[in-house]
Amino acid sequence: DQQVKQNSPSLSVQEGRISILNCDYTNSMFDYFLWYKKYPAEGPTFLISISSIKDKNEDGRFTVFLNKSAKHLSLHIVPSQPGDSAVYFCAAWKAAGNKLTFGGGTRVLVKP
Amino acid sequence: DVKVTQSSRYLVKRTGEKVFLECVQDMDHENMFWYRQDPGLGLRLIYFSYDVKMKEKGDIPEGYSVSREKKERFSLILESASTNQTSMYLCASSEIRLVSYEQYFGPGTRLTVT
Numbered sequence: 612d613q614q615v616k617q618n619s620p621s622l623s624v625q626e627g628r629i630s631i632l633n634c635d636y637t638n639s640m641f642d643y644f645l646w647y648k649k650y651p652a653e654g655p656t657f658l659i660s661i662s663s664i665k666d667k668n669e670d671g672r673f674t675v676f677l678n679k680s681a682k683h684l685s686l687h688i689v690p691s692q693p694g695d696s697a698v699y700f701c702a703a704w705k706a707a708g709n710k711l712t713f714g715g716g717t718r719v720l721v722k723p
Numbered sequence: 724d725v726k727v728t729q730s731s732r733y734l735v736k737r738t739g740e741k742v743f744l745e746c747v748q749d750m751d752h753e754n755m756f757w758y759r760q761d762p763g764l765g766l767r768l769i770y771f772s773y774d775v776k777m778k779e780k781g782d783i784p785e786g787y788s789v790s791r792e793k794k795e796r797f798s799l800i801l802e803s804a805s806t807n808q809t810s811m812y813l814c815a816s817s818e819i820r821l822v823s824y825e826q827y828f829g830p831g832t833r834l835t836v837t
Contacts, residue, residue: 613764620763643824654727654813654828655766700765704824709754709773710781711824713765 614638615703617714625722630688632717634701637682641703644677645711646686649698658699659686691721726750727829729814734834742801744832746814753819755797756826757781757789760811772797773819804836 647655661668701714730745758766768781770789790798815826
């Protein structure tokens with residue numbers, strides 16, 4: 612039973628446009644939600660996070676939105692660049708247990 | 724520059740073989756983790772360790788064991804490899820802080836069991 616789900620396995624977007632990645636979760640006890648980015652042949656790297664008590668966090672071209680009532684978060688990348696082509700994993704973290712729970716990933720392709 | 728290294732990038736083993744996957748981190752982190760990554764399932768936690776000689780089961784520990792004899796090294800052991808253990812294995816580490824969701828990952832070991 613996946614507690615964190617990414618329903619879109621892939622996304623294709625034109626360079627300069629907005630990429631929107633979505634993630635749903637079932638457990639209300641998570642303290643933080645994160646996005647990790649993974650290039651082929653490399654391990655995932657941390658991208659951006661949001662506390663469960665916030666509804667938005669912005670870092671440069673990346674913004675994460677959290678809708679607690681819908682148990683939904685999204686990552687906006689604006690403008691998208693070819694170097695953003697990667698697999699993006701949504702993850703959730705609980706302080707109790709100190710574990711990350713990952714979604715299935717969304718492969719993003721940014722076309723020049 | 725922080726670094727997590729894994730002993731092999733690619734490994735091919737036969738069913739029933741004992742398999743060792745090694746992970747070393749140079750950041751003096753207390754926490755270390757082993758995940759497997761499968762298409763559509765994302766990363767699933769196998770085992771983790773928060774100190775030398777300490778280990779905790781993750782979400783899918785069956786068929787695996789771990790060893791942490793030194794702080795910088797965390798080994799994953801497949802006692803008797805099976806074809807359903809064919810996967811990408813990722814090691815990670817993190818430091819102990821009040822909020823410690825940032826984990827640093829190695830490049831992964833792609834294991835094929837035939």
